Amino acid sequence: MDPNTFPSYRGELEYVCQGCGVRYPGDRLYYACPACSGVFLLEDKAFRRLQETPGPVWRKTFDQRRQSSRPDLQGIFRFYELIAPVLEPEDLLYLGEGQTPVVMANSELQGRIDQPLAFKNEGQNPSASFKDRGMACAFSRLQSMLRTGQHDHFLTICASTGDTSASAAMYAAYAGPAILSAVLLPRGKVTPQQLAQPLGSGARVFELPGVFDDCMRVVEYLAEHYPVALLNSKNSWRILGQESYAFEIAQWSGWDVRNTAIFVPIGNAGNISAVLAGFLKLKRLQIITQLPKVIGVQTAHADPIFRYYEQPEASRSYAPVQVKASAAQAAMIGNPVSFPRVKALAKAYQRLAGEQGFQVLRVTEQEIMDSTLLANRFGHIACTQGGECLAGLRAAKALGMIAPRDLAVLASTAHSLKFQNFQNMYFQDRFPEEYRITPRPELINAPQAIAGTPKTGGDSRAFVRETAQQIIAGLGLKPG
Numbered sequence: 001m002d003p004n005t006f007p008s009y010r011g012e013l014e015y016v017c018q019g020c021g022v023r024y025p026g027d028r029l030y031y032a033c034p035a036c037s038g039v040f041l042l043e044d045k046a047f048r049r050l051q052e053t054p055g056p057v058w059r060k061t062f063d064q065r066r067q068s069s070r071p072d073l074q075g076i077f078r079f080y081e082l083i084a085p086v087l088e089p090e091d092l093l094y095l096g097e098g099q100t101p102v103v104m105a106n107s108e109l110q111g112r113i114d115q116p117l118a119f120k121n122e123g124q125n126p127s128a129s130f131k132d133r134g135m136a137c138a139f140s141r142l143q144s145m146l147r148t149g150q151h152d153h154f155l156t157i158c159a160s161t162g163d164t165s166a167s168a169a170m171y172a173a174y175a176g177p178a179i180l181s182a183v184l185l186p187r188g189k190v191t192p193q194q195l196a197q198p199l200g201s202g203a204r205v206f207e208l209p210g211v212f213d214d215c216m217r218v219v220e221y222l223a224e225h226y227p228v229a230l231l232n233s234k235n236s237w238r239i240l241g242q243e244s245y246a247f248e249i250a251q252w253s254g255w256d257v258r259n260t261a262i263f264v265p266i267g268n269a270g271n272i273s274a275v276l277a278g279f280l281k282l283k284r285l286q287i288i289t290q291l292p293k294v295i296g297v298q299t300a301h302a303d304p305i306f307r308y309y310e311q312p313e314a315s316r317s318y319a320p321v322q323v324k325a326s327a328a329q330a331a332m333i334g335n336p337v338s339f340p341r342v343k344a345l346a347k348a349y350q351r352l353a354g355e356q357g358f359q360v361l362r363v364t365e366q367e368i369m370d371s372t373l374l375a376n377r378f379g380h381i382a383c384t385q386g387g388e389c390l391a392g393l394r395a396a397k398a399l400g401m402i403a404p405r406d407l408a409v410l411a412s413t414a415h416s417l418k419f420q421n422f423q424n425m426y427f428q429d430r431f432p433e434e435y436r437i438t439p440r441p442e443l444i445n446a447p448q449a450i451a452g453t454p455k456t457g458g459d460s461r462a463f464v465r466e467t468a469q470q471i472i473a474g475l476g477l478k479p480g
């Protein structure tokens with residue numbers, strides 16, 4: 001098969017309500033079920049036709065596409081048939097998202113944690129978080145509706161803990177004047193870098209009082225009453241794009257994820273839904289023969305999904321929580337929109353992989369910060385949510401959830417640079433009381449100020465010598 005030929009398969013996507021089970025055709029945009037307000041997942045009605053192709057043929061096809069020089073097959077759409085096989089090549093937006101590196105921890109860090117582990121660096125996506133995977137798919141869908149004349153423009157809108165808005169604004173800026181972007185942010189609860197991103201992309205930025213959950217309610221109201229295109233993960237096209245994360249890990253593993261444990265931080269629960277859905281799809285197509293373990297991680301300051309699964313199965317009940325401040329700020333969500341998706345997908349997953357196949361863990365703010373800084377001390381670029389995953393791995397080991405030889409693949413969901421303010425607060429011991437974080441001295445670092453005044457001409461030699469002396473003393477250098 002020529003890897004430069006665009007796939008010929010076309011499916012038929014349908015929205016399936018996770019509340020009442022009713023199905024709606026995929027050719028319109030739906031965010032919530034008209035009958036019961038439930039959230040959707042998109043399913044390919046023609047999936048049986050994909051199942052007629054044997055697993056090894058799929059594996060070979062995707063491996064050959066690695067060689068493709070087509071931009072539209074470089075990113076998440078390497079897995080076109082499994083994502084949104086209703087889009088045409090001219091619809092697909094590619095800004096360099098997906099195919100992020102998996103970086104094995106060095107032997108020192110693996111020794112410290114006593115486990116084989118790797119980070120998948122989602123911060124190396126174009127807007128520096130995994131949100132670009134879902135956005136590439138959602139915007140490609142909007143492009144297709146512009147192409148067919150179903151719409152002549154879109155005003156897109158989203159609530160965000162910082163990364164959804166950065167990503168949405170970037171794709172809208174690229175898509176051109178037919179797609180405008182407005183974003184709603186909780187004031188003071190996104191990092192300066194995350195606020196700068198949509199401003200730089202030219203989006204309309206609104207800062208609201210409250211937390212993410214408050215912004216989300218306003219966005220839902222706007223989407224209900226006005227003709228706006230919702231780009232939160234309620235939009236199930238985003239979930240489809242984010243499934244590429246699972247496909248890439250499977251391909252990176254040589255399509256063998258038997259002894260692999262995937263750690264994912266949970267906020268609004270879109271990403272964990274996509275990871276579960278993605279691996280299930282691979283299993284149903286026999287592209288993988290066994291499912292990996294999937295372990296969701298929540299901070300104790302925003303833990304509604306942990307609380308749900310902590311209860312005995314027969315009598316579980318779900319309740320939103322009031323969030324407290326968290327260093328895993330991108331996951332600081334008390335009422336995750338995708339909870340019904342998780343519930344349905346986790347059930348399907350556990351049916352195939354056993355009870356242990358999907359689990360949810362809770363970690364403290366102290367553990368999140370210590371783990372973030374520890375990872376980066378060993379050459380990683382973990383954001384605080386990546387640190388949350390490492391903290392989750394340590395907790396999973398303590399609870400005997402994973403085997404000693406399991407490879408833990410941790411999601412560093414964004415780039416560490418977006419979350420520098422938390423590192424600074426740690427180094428300077430300035431975390432507000434509510435985080436309950438006490439910095440560990442061995443993880444702290446600070447610049448050392450050197451005294452003196454730069455000189456030119458004849459005095460410059462004295463300046464260099466005096467300055468060098470301070471550095472020599474600081475490093476304890478001896479003449480060699």
Ligand SMILES: *Cc1c(COP(=O)(O)O)cnc(C)c1O
Binds near residue numbers: 162266
């Ligand atoms: C959005 C986000 C999360 C949480 O993902 P959900 O899909 O909302 O569960 C975690 N980390 C980062 C960096 C994010 O931007």
Ligand SMILES: [Zn+2]
Binds near residue numbers: 017019021035036037
């Ligand atoms: Zn419904």
